[in-house]
Amino acid sequence: MAVVERTGVVAGFILLFFLSGCKARIHKLTLKNESRFFVHLNTFGFYANGTLDMKLHSLRLPQQLVDYSLNPVGFTLSRSRVSGVLSYTAEETGTCPLKITEVTSNEPLILFLINMSSTSVNVRVLGNHDGVLTGKPKASVPTEEKGQKTKREAPDPALGNPAETVKDGEKTPDSTVDDTKAKTNAAPVDPKKDEKITMDFQLASTKQITLALDKVNDTYAFNFHLLLGLLSEGLYNFNFYYCQNMAPGIDLPYSFTLEVTEKNPGGFLSAAEIPLSRLYIGMAAVFFTAALLWVYTLMKHRYSVFKIHWLMAALAFTKSTSLVFHSINYHFINTEGHPIEGWAVMYYITHLLKGALLFITLALIGTGWAFVKYILSDKEKKIFMIVIPLQCLANVAYIIIESTEEGSSEYPLWKEILFLVDLICCGAILFPVVWSIRHLQEASSTDGKAAMNLEKLKLFRHYYVMIVCYIYFTRIIAILLKVTMPFQWQWFYEFLVEVSTLVFFVLTGYKFRPASNNPYLQLPQDEEDEEMDEIVTESGALEGISKVKKTSNGRERQKEATL
Numbered sequence: 001m002a003v004v005e006r007t008g009v010v011a012g013f014i015l016l017f018f019l020s021g022c023k024a025r026i027h028k029l030t031l032k033n034e035s036r037f038f039v040h041l042n043t044f045g046f047y048a049n050g051t052l053d054m055k056l057h058s059l060r061l062p063q064q065l066v067d068y069s070l071n072p073v074g075f076t077l078s079r080s081r082v083s084g085v086l087s088y089t090a091e092e093t094g095t096c097p098l099k100i101t102e103v104t105s106n107e108p109l110i111l112f113l114i115n116m117s118s119t120s121v122n123v124r125v126l127g128n129h130d131g132v133l134t135g136k137p138k139a140s141v142p143t144e145e146k147g148q149k150t151k152r153e154a155p156d157p158a159l160g161n162p163a164e165t166v167k168d169g170e171k172t173p174d175s176t177v178d179d180t181k182a183k184t185n186a187a188p189v190d191p192k193k194d195e196k197i198t199m200d201f202q203l204a205s206t207k208q209i210t211l212a213l214d215k216v217n218d219t220y221a222f223n224f225h226l227l228l229g230l231l232s233e234g235l236y237n238f239n240f241y242y243c244q245n246m247a248p249g250i251d252l253p254y255s256f257t258l259e260v261t262e263k264n265p266g267g268f269l270s271a272a273e274i275p276l277s278r279l280y281i282g283m284a285a286v287f288f289t290a291a292l293l294w295v296y297t298l299m300k301h302r303y304s305v306f307k308i309h310w311l312m313a314a315l316a317f318t319k320s321t322s323l324v325f326h327s328i329n330y331h332f333i334n335t336e337g338h339p340i341e342g343w344a345v346m347y348y349i350t351h352l353l354k355g356a357l358l359f360i361t362l363a364l365i366g367t368g369w370a371f372v373k374y375i376l377s378d379k380e381k382k383i384f385m386i387v388i389p390l391q392c393l394a395n396v397a398y399i400i401i402e403s404t405e406e407g408s409s410e411y412p413l414w415k416e417i418l419f420l421v422d423l424i425c426c427g428a429i430l431f432p433v434v435w436s437i438r439h440l441q442e443a444s445s446t447d448g449k450a451a452m453n454l455e456k457l458k459l460f461r462h463y464y465v466m467i468v469c470y471i472y473f474t475r476i477i478a479i480l481l482k483v484t485m486p487f488q489w490q491w492f493y494e495f496l497v498e499v500s501t502l503v504f505f506v507l508t509g510y511k512f513r514p515a516s517n518n519p520y521l522q523l524p525q526d527e528e529d530e531e532m533d534e535i536v537t538e539s540g541a542l543e544g545i546s547k548v549k550k551t552s553n554g555r556e557r558q559k560e561a562t563l
Contacts, residue, residue, distance in 0.1 A: 025044075025261070025262055025263075025268035025269065025270075025333055025337050025338070026259070026260075026261050026268070026337040026338055027041070027042055027260040027261070027262075027405055027407075028257075028258075028259045028260075028405075029041065029257070029258055029259075029260075029405045029407045029408065030255075030256075030257045031254075031255060031256055031257075031407070031408075031409070032255045033253040033254075033255060034253060034254055034255065034256075034409070035245060035251045035252065035253050035254075036242075036245070036409070037096075037241060037242050037243060037244070037245035037246045038239060038240070038241055039239065039240040039241075039407045040237065040239050040406055040407060041075075041238045041239060041240060041258075041405075041406060041407045042237075042238050042260060042262070042405075042406055042407070043080070043235065043236070043237050043238075043270075043406070044235070044236055044238070044262045044270045045234070045235045045236075045264075045270040045271030045272050045273075045487040045488065045490075046228045046232070046233050046234065046235075046236060046262070046264065046271065047233050047264045047265060047266075047271055047488070048228065048229060048230040048232075048233050048265075049227065049228070049229075049264075049265050050227075050228045050233065050263060050264045050265065051225065051226065051227050051228070051261075051262070051263045052077070052225070052226040052228070052236075052238070052260070052261075052262055053223070053224075053225050053226075053259075053260070053261040053262075054075070054223060054224055054226075054238075054258065054259070054260050055221075055223040055258060055259045055260075056220070056221050056222055056223065056256065056257075056258045057221055057256075057257045057258060057259065058216075058219040058220070058221060058255075058256060058257050059114070059219060059220040059254070059255075059256040060218055060219050060220075060255045060256065061073065061116070061220075061254050062252040062253060062254060064252060066244050066252070068114075068115070068116060068117075068244075071096070071243040071244040071246075071247075072096065072098040072099065072113050072114075072241075072243055073098075073113075073114050073241065073242050073243065073244070073254075074112045074113040074114045074121070074240075074241060075111075075112040075238065075239065075240050075241070076097050076098065076109065076110070076111055076112070076237075076238075076239050076241065077109070077110040077112075077226070077236055077237070077238050078097075078107070078108070078109045078236065078237050078239075079107050079108050079109075079232075079234040079235065079236050079237075080234070080235045080236065080237055080487075096241060096243035096246055097111075097239075097241060098111055098113060098241050099243070100126065101126075102126065103126045105127065106127050106128040107127050108125075108126070108127040108128060108129035108131075108232055108234075109125075109126040109127050110123065110124070110125055110126075110129065110133075110203075110226075111123065111124040111126070112224075114213060114220065114222075115213070116213075116215075116220065118138075119212070119213045119214075119215050119220075120138045120210050120211065120212065120213050121135075121210070121211040121212070121213050121222050122208070122209075122210055123135075123201075123208070123209035123210070123211060123224075124207065124209075125203045125206070125207045125209070126207075128204075128231060128232075129203040129204065129229075129231075129232050130203065130204045130228075130229035130230065130231045131203045131226055131227055131228045131229050131232045132200050132201065132202060132203065132226070132227045132229075133200070133201040133203055133209065133224055133225070133226050134198050134199065134200050134201070134224065134225040134226075134227070135198055135199070135201070135211040135212075135223065135224035135225070136197060136198050136199075136211060136212045136222070136223075137198075137199050137209075137210065137211060137212060138210040138211060138212050139212065198225075204229075211224065234487055235271075235272075235487035238260065240256075240407070242254055263337075266334070267334035267335055268333060268334055268335075268336070268337040269330065269333060269334045271487055271488045272487060272488060272489070272490035272491045273330065273334075273491065274334070274491070275491045276326075276327075276330050276491055276494060277327045277330040277331045277334065278327075279327075279491065279494060279495055279498070280323045280324075280326045280327035280330065280498075281323070281324065281327040283323050283498045283499075283502070284320045284321075284323035284324045284327065285320075286502060287316055287319050287320035287323065287502065287505075288316075288317070288320040290316055290502065290505065290506065290509075291313060291316035291320060294312065294313050294316060294509055295313055297509075297513060297514065298310065298313065298514060301513075301514040302514075304514035305514045306514070308361070308364055308365065308369065308512075309512075309514055311357070311360070311361050312361055312508070312509060312512075314357060315354070315357040315358060315361050315505075316505060318350060318353050318357055319354050319358075319501075319505075321350050322347065322350035322353075322354045323498075325343060325346045325347035325350055325351075326351070328343045328347070329343055329344050329347045344403075348395075348399045348402075351395060351398070351399075352392065352395040352396075352399070355391050355394065355395045356388060356391055356392060356395070359387050359388070359391045359425055359429055360384070360388065362429045363380075363383060363384060363387060363428075363429050363432050365463065365508070365512060366429060366430070366431075366432035366433035366436060366460075366463070366467075367380045367383075367435070367436060368436045368439075368456075368460070379435070380432055380435070383428055383429075383431055383432055386428060387425055387428045387429060390421050390424055390425050390428070391421075391425050393417070393421050394417075394418055394421040394422050394425060397414045397415075397417045397418035397421065398418055400414045401414050401415055401418060422475070423475070426471045426475065429467065430464065430468070433460060433463060433464045433467065434464070436460050437457060437460045437461060437464065440454075440456050440457040440460060441457060459511055459512075462511065463508070463511065466504060466507055466508065470500060470501075470504045473496075473500050474496075474497050474500055474501070478493050478496045478497055479493070481493060481496065
């Protein structure tokens with residue numbers, strides 16, 4: 001336990017370091033000398049009237065001569081079909097998603113193609129999208145579209161936001177002013193004169209948009225604001241592509257700093273995360289109630305209680321406390337856009353302690369410690385020496401994942417470490433159970449306590465099945481359900497995990513409860529283990545004194561009675 005406490009203190013300092021740069025749902029990412037052709041920036045579930053604000057503060061590209069018409073650079077915003085699975089933008093292996101010109105379905109896809117030569121950002125809208133894009137238009141960009149001239153012009157701010165595209169002889173769909181007034185006030189935008197002039201582009205009708213790209217020395221910058229409509233709500237992936245590095249053997253470094261802010265009408269949480277604060281506080285109350293009932297049971301049967309029973313109570317209280325801090329953490333993320341460092345540190349520390357206590361308790365029960373034997377074998381001690389450090393590593397990986405941006409280079413590495421280490425820990429705690437089952441099988445055929453050993457063997461087999469079902473459900477089944485649910489119902493994955501954990505705790509407590517009718521705690525019923533009086537002496541001052549040797553609750557105690 002001292003190891004767990006020291007680990008918690010060290011984790012606290014680690015957390016302060018990582019959380020100092022964490023922006024949660026207000027993301028700020030800086031990459032320097034990056035060579036990946038694809039950077040996944042974020043995944044977020046938008047409801048209707050949700051907003052996405054992106055500010056590219058500085059983009060520095062390699063000095064080598066690169067044909068960006070053949071190998072474009074830019075961003076994509078695509079709606080995913082399921083959580084954790086990229087949309088069609090990554091389905092065509094070896095093809096840069098920025099080169100997509102049409103889509104086979106109506107799934108919305110927005111491409112932001114950065115054109116350095118014309119200092120502009122060409123926005124292409126594919127699929128059905130009823131959002132409104134707000135950005136600073138290019139001063140004057142004449143283009144040819146099916147023989148008609150198209151000119152994007154910025155309106156006078158006093159006129160509101162007339163439509164962004166004016167074709168010869170056509171009125172804009174959203175304009176509320178007449179042709180004469182529009183022609184009088186429409187004029188090319190001078191970015192140096194007014195940097196704040198922006199326009200609203202209706203994506204349902206406008207499929208080609210040109211935004212201004214600011215250049216300062218050798219860096220480029222632009223920004224946009226996107227308001228999503230009812231038809232466009234869903235789970236979106238926001239990615240950056242540098243297609244030049246897709247070619248084998250090419251590793252050109254680039255750097256950029258950007259800031260992304262995502263919001264739903266109710267706050268900064270994604271659609272699937274909005275119910276989590278209430279879910280966690282509710283489950284915390286349930287676990288706390290279960291912990292109180294467990295303590296009441298221990299006090300009621302205090303003469304049948306082992307140390308591991310109190311360890312199980314500590315696990316239940318730690319789990320409840322961790323859920324309380326988790327709920328508080330999500331509350332502040334929803335209202336502020338980022339966690340409050342003090343609450344976040346408390347959550348991560350209790351989360352780490354909960355994970356360590358869980359695996360320690362499961363492994364101790366699996367070895368039969370206190371129930372069957374008091375001393376762990378060398379083989380079982382090695383399991384603890386492996387599982388406890390690995391579990392601490394898994395919790396540190398989880399903390400780092402929660403505290404860093406998805407687009408950072410270390411994020412995918414720590415995510416793989418977390419998944420691998422978690423599976424190793426789950427598999428390792430099964431070994432002590434298997435060893436205990438084998439030990440009881442051998443003991444039931446060699447000693448005279450066959451009936452009691454068979455009862456214990458049955459319990460260990462049930463316990464083994466419980467652990468396997470718990471691991472299988474929380475690591476596989478729940479994840480499969482998550483990726484098949486609609487984006488707004490993916491919080492149900494967390495609900496299933498918490499409920500399955502509660503059921504597992506309750507069943508474990510029931511099977512190993514301190515009670516006289518528990519097979520672990522029953523008095524042996526065969527003749528060899530009945531109370532036997534051993535005559536100490538037959539004469540002298542101690543005549544008539546006998547020593548009664550009795551086995552109860554797995555402990556031997558001596559009682560002397562004077563007749």
